[in-house]
Amino acid sequence: MSRHPLFLPVIAVGGLIFGFGLGFSHMARPEVVIDFLTFEDFGLLFVMFGGSIVAGVAFWTLSAAGGDAPLTGRRYTRRLKSFDRNVLLGGSVFGVGWGLSGICPGAAYASLGVGNWPILYALAGMFVGAYLQGVWRSESTTNTAAVPSDD
Amino acid sequence: MITDLLGAGLLDTLFPNGIGRYAVGGLLVGLGTAVIYLGTAITAGASTFLESTLSYVSDRSRFQQYRASRDWRVVFTLSIIAGAAIYALIYQGEPWSLSGSAWLTEVAPWRLFVGGIFVGVGTRIGKGCTSGHGICGVGSVSRTSLAGVVTFLLVAIVTANVVAALGVTP
Numbered sequence: 001m002s003r004h005p006l007f008l009p010v011i012a013v014g015g016l017i018f019g020f021g022l023g024f025s026h027m028a029r030p031e032v033v034i035d036f037l038t039f040e041d042f043g044l045l046f047v048m049f050g051g052s053i054v055a056g057v058a059f060w061t062l063s064a065a066g067g068d069a070p071l072t073g074r075r076y077t078r079r080l081k082s083f084d085r086n087v088l089l090g091g092s093v094f095g096v097g098w099g100l101s102g103i104c105p106g107a108a109y110a111s112l113g114v115g116n117w118p119i120l121y122a123l124a125g126m127f128v129g130a131y132l133q134g135v136w137r138s139e140s141t142t143n144t145a146a147v148p149s150d151d
Numbered sequence: 152m153i154t155d156l157l158g159a160g161l162l163d164t165l166f167p168n169g170i171g172r173y174a175v176g177g178l179l180v181g182l183g184t185a186v187i188y189l190g191t192a193i194t195a196g197a198s199t200f201l202e203s204t205l206s207y208v209s210d211r212s213r214f215q216q217y218r219a220s221r222d223w224r225v226v227f228t229l230s231i232i233a234g235a236a237i238y239a240l241i242y243q244g245e246p247w248s249l250s251g252s253a254w255l256t257e258v259a260p261w262r263l264f265v266g267g268i269f270v271g272v273g274t275r276i277g278k279g280c281t282s283g284h285g286i287c288g289v290g291s292v293s294r295t296s297l298a299g300v301v302t303f304l305l306v307a308i309v310t311a312n313v314v315a316a317l318g319v320t321p
Contacts, residue, residue, distance in 0.1 A: 050173070094280065
């Protein structure tokens with residue numbers, strides 16, 4: 001599969017702006033997120049709604065105009081995922097983790113960037129969690145021999 | 152006059168650190184998302200990186216399904232780290248000083264690690280995190296994402312307040 005030579009550079013530029021924004025918004029600091037969740041500082045609302053409005057303008061105008069993206073040929077569509085109980089189950093589990101630690105995946109990457117090395121504990125936990133659910137769901141969907149395994 | 156003072160007092164109470172950093176930061180997060188979308192039509196979320204990167208070390212079908220996107224997701228994550236590092240170099244400590252620019256959390260390591268496990272499980276089962284559902288999904292006015300955001304927001308508020316009430320600080 002050949003890619004447009006500008007594909008990865010555009011991902012990188014977008015990621016740089018995204019990460020700079022997470023640093024600037026202080027979302028890379030778990031304390032600021034915990035202050036929001038405990039009603040000390042409502043600033044996080046501006047981050048989420050500010051970000052979603054800008055992204056939303058891009059999604060809605062480009063998908064309404066139709067056509068394909070220049071670097072991938074993919075059709076412009078909005079992000080619409082199917083709803084099932086996993087959205088509520090997973091959202092609840094994520095909420096426990098977010099409330100306990102004050103950090104979410106994107107902010108954790110940015111937190112590493114602002115020099116906050118203890119966030120490696122959170123990143124390690126995230127990989128452990130992603131692995132655990134992956135193992136569990138690979139087993140429940142592949143439906144292979146139902147022999148209990150210790151590995 | 153009095154209403155002005157009340158208004159200012161309320162703003163200070165709700166936003167003790169002002170709104171500038173949050174609004175500008177949020178707009179930039181949205182702009183980064185929009186740049187990637189404009190070029191690629193991809194609505195990039197941050198948490199898929201966790202699983203797609205595991206496909207480098209695990210043959211599980213759950214991780215291998217992300218094989219095609221795993222390289223650009225590594226680039227996306229490294230760029231997020233780099234972008235935040237540029238922010239830190241300019242705005243944290245002495246400008247452009249490598250040594251004095253780091254910021255360190257005081258949240259206990261066990262909270263970060265245990266919370267991280269829940270985040271890793273929950274974002275992947277729930278089809279998205281604060282960027283996938285919160286930025287891209289809300290921006291798309293996806294009812295699935297709005298339900299996801301409301302769910303994790305409410306549960307996180309309850310969790311954080313319970314943790315605080317138990318006297319766990321920081």
